[in-house]
Amino acid sequence: MEFIQPTSWADALAAKAEWPAAVPLAGGTDLMVELNFDARRPDALLDLTKVDELSQWDVSDGQVRIGAGLSYTRLIAELGKKLPGLALAARTIGSPQIRNRGTVGGNLGTASPAGDCHPPLLAGGAVVEAASVRGLRLIEISDFYAGVKRNALEPDELIAAVHIPLPSGPEQFSKIGTRNAMVIAVAAFSLALHPDRQTVGTGIGSAAPTPRRAPEAEQFLAAALADAGLWESRDDLPEAICERFADLVRAAAAPIDDVRGSAAYRLHALAVMARRTLAWAWQDYCRDAR
Numbered sequence: 319m320e321f322i323q324p325t326s327w328a329d330a331l332a333a334k335a336e337w338p339a340a341v342p343l344a345g346g347t348d349l350m351v352e353l354n355f356d357a358r359r360p361d362a363l364l365d366l367t368k369v370d371e372l373s374q375w376d377v378s379d380g381q382v383r384i385g386a387g388l389s390y391t392r393l394i395a396e397l398g399k400k401l402p403g404l405a406l407a408a409r410t411i412g413s414p415q416i417r418n419r420g421t422v423g424g425n426l427g428t429a430s431p432a433g434d435c436h437p438p439l440l441a442g443g444a445v446v447e448a449a450s451v452r453g454l455r456l457i458e459i460s461d462f463y464a465g466v467k468r469n470a471l472e473p474d475e476l477i478a479a480v481h482i483p484l485p486s487g488p489e490q491f492s493k494i495g496t497r498n499a500m501v502i503a504v505a506a507f508s509l510a511l512h513p514d515r516q517t518v519g520t521g522i523g524s525a526a527p528t529p530r531r532a533p534e535a536e537q538f539l540a541a542a543l544a545d546a547g548l549w550e551s552r553d554d555l556p557e558a559i560c561e562r563f564a565d566l567v568r569a570a571a572a573p574i575d576d577v578r579g580s581a582a583y584r585l586h587a588l589a590v591m592a593r594r595t596l597a598w599a600w601q602d603y604c605r606d607a608r
């Protein structure tokens with residue numbers, strides 16, 4: 319097996335152009351498991367861990383740009399206040415060791431329906447920056463997921479970064495697993511309220527072939543809040559709004575029965591998480607006004 323270890327981003331892109339079948343390696347917390355179990359035997363590995371640019375983040379024009387190689391540990395410590403939804407999700411990933419190695423770019427690369435970054439990235443309206451020697455390509459997050467563990471990258475492309483608008487309102491994340499830590503989600507849900515444009519973002523995890531939004535639930539909630547003047551008044555949420563929102567989130571999912579849970583349980587769990595995250599987010603929204 320070839321082992322290619324570029325030390326600059328330009329060299330990494332050149333290597334990917336020369337060996338499109340080379341498999342990128344970031345933290346290795348997904349990839350090394352596959353190699354160790356012989357689920358995959360690539361001819362070449364493209365180790366990205368020496369490319370410093372990939373582990374940087376910055377903020378400009380109201381957007382956070384997170385390099386694909388930023389670890390969860392650093393994301394939580396350095397971006398916890400700026401991106402609370404993504405940080406909440408990152409805190410539930412694996413163990414401290416996994417969070418030290420695992421990266422946002424690796425979660426996107428694997429594109430598992432159960433990956434925990436996806437719901438908050440969907441709810442926050444993220445955009446993936448893909449790069450190759452041919453140039454940059456910006457991919458809306460909901461277009462990035464191409465199927466079960468498949469993404470929209472071309473063979474010569476690498477994930478450079480993900481761009482996320484700075485939130486103007488509260489963000490929440492909820493995950494159900496068979497235990498409290500070191501657990502792959504049975505189902506997950508993320509909610510973001512965007513009061514600046516009076517819209518709502520959602521992200522469903524582990525309850526469809528790909529991570530996905532619940533567009534009807536988003537539109538319903540945004541309109542219901544606007545119609546009742548609740549964006550401005552921040553009064554208590556009527557029960558009927560919470561119930562309908564939960565129903566529409568559940569309707570957006572398409573789960574399967576598998577070893578971690580049944581489809582019926584996942585649907586029930588999603589409705590519960592939708593109501594809970596809405597209650598938490600609304601509490602945050604009302605508190606922020608004080």
Ligand SMILES: Cc1cc2nc3c(=O)[nH]c(=O)nc-3n(C[C@H](O)[C@H](O)[C@H](O)COP(=O)(O)OP(=O)(O)OC[C@H]3O[C@@H](n4cnc5c(N)ncnc54)[C@H](O)[C@@H]3O)c2cc1C
Nearest residue numbers: 342344345346347348349411412421424425427433434477
């Ligand atoms: C014990 C354990 C517990 C875990 N718990 C969780 C959990 O709770 N939640 C969760 O979501 N995940 C979990 N995972 C999975 C894993 O930690 C995450 O998916 C992590 O984000 C992967 O990141 P990485 O940097 O280690 O990726 P790697 O393993 O290095 O790579 C993953 C995939 O992404 C590709 N890739 C990496 N970087 C790039 C790039 N820049 N451009 C293009 N492709 C790229 C690789 O080729 C590979 O296909 C767990 C894994 C283990 C071993």
